[in-house]
Amino acid sequence: MKKTLFIFLLVLMARWSFSQCTGGINSFPYTEGFETSTGGWTTGGTGNDWAWGTPAKPVINAAGGGTKCWTTGGLTGGSYTNSEASWLQSPCFDFSALQYPFVSFKINWETEQQFDGASFQYSIDNGNTWITIGPANYSDCMQKNWFNQDPVTYLSPLTTERRGWSGNKQPTSGSCRGGNGSNGWLTAQTIMPGLAFRPSVLFRFIFGAGSICNNYDGFAVDDIYIGEAPPNQASFTYICDDLGKVSFTNTSILCPTSFQWDFGDPLSGASNTSTQENPTHSFTAPGTYTITLTVNGPGNAPSTITGEVTIISVSTTMLSAADCQTNTGGSIMATVTGTNGAVNYTWNTNPPQNTKTASNLPAGIYTVTVSGTDICPAKANGEVITDFSCMGIFFPSGFTPNSDGKNDGFGPLGGLSSLRNYRLRIYNRWGQEVFSTIDPFKKWDGKVKDQPTDGNVFVWLAEFEIAGKPKETRKGVLALIR
Helix, strand or coil, X not given: CHHHHHHHHHHHHHHHHHXXXXXXXXXXXXXXXXXXXXXXXXXXXXXXXXXXXXXXXXXXXXXXXXCCEEECCCCECCCCCCCCEEEEECCCECCCXXXXXXXXXXXXXXXXXXXXXXXXXXXXXXXXXXXXXXXXXXXXXXXXXXXXXXXXXXXXXXXXXXXXXXXXXXXXXXXXXXXXXCCCCEEEEEECHHHCCCCCEEEEEXXXXXXXXXXXXXXXXXXXXXXXXCCCECCEEEEECCCCEEEEEECCECCCCEEEEEXXXXXXXXXXXXXXXXXXXXXXXXXXXXXXXXXXXXXXCCEEEEEEEEECEEEEEEEECEECCCCCCEEEEEEEECCCCXXXXXXXXXXXXXXXXXXXXXXXXXXXXXXXXXXXXXXXXXXECEEHHHHCEECCCEECCCCCCCCCCECCEECHHHEEEEEEEEECCCCCEEEEEXXXXXXXXXXXXXXXXXXXXXXXXXXXXXXXXXXXXXXXXXXXXX
């Protein structure tokens, strides 16, 4: 029993030691250009012909950066080993403090299209199992120049996930397929979210080839970078209408996949937040609001930015009416609520006026537009009326209601539009009211109950107000002449 338990413990210890690489690189970003050494990267596998140094091949004839790199098929010549299934393996990495793992490197491939090529893998159990990183034929701000072929036929001895880089710059020749080469050095990059905080990580490039059509330069690697993925940078712009509605546009980089907006307008209830990329929001009242945008994804650090939007409202007040004789001298003032900051005024006068108060105006309707830095513009209309009081109010002493179009009715004359709280009463000689109105434009036609009156002398009494003047009461005797 003790012997069995001892053997079992030895097996567990052996498995544990096999599942962990130790002394991993834990300082990031990690950069390796292979200029002074192999960088601790090692090779192996069937038909292994990886070489470190300065390449001088027909197509791969320089390093990706500096003078040295790793390449299959040796540093010279134009072929790689038949039926090759080899690898270039990294030293151990400790990602315990790496939250958004990201890798980039320079690669150059010249292999038979589809059949021969390379891939990139990781292992978290000291090489017991290997997993191919990333999809093929997909590109975004985080993944570029990644795997152009799925499957690469002769990666099969090393992996069942045969996504990789394959192709060459040559035309097809006989049974040897051409096309889809890198045509020089490219920078490939991708995120590795599944490796965040992993304490022991290995990487390897794998290379596979068939037994024919291997007269190509092979696959080369240089300038490896491992570290935190470039973070997002939140940003937005906006445009406003003059009713407090604002349209926001996300301008964040690199390429976030989720968005959280807070418009700083709690009175708007559920509408105060949005997860749309480019939302709109109608603010509930004038004032300055703090806008917050947080962006996330696709595998890098989130970012938050705040900005202010000021919503204003505008009202107008007529300060003076236009003179009734010259139709000049009117003025109107704009009042802004929602900000104490500097604003710009633009009146649609001719010529345009740019002050808070537009002056020397004829009668009419005017529009003012108010704007400012980080302020949503607002508009308002206002009216300048004519001051008819300058024309005076007159009551004639008689009238002739004979339907000849001249003096057919009795009522006030002059600036009737200036009258307020108006009332006119007319009485016959017995003191009976024969006519009454509160409309200064309505005239008495000399009839009582729609019948011509037989009287010819009447008394009238008028009460009215003119803007800016005290209430008046006037009366007189009226002669009806037939």
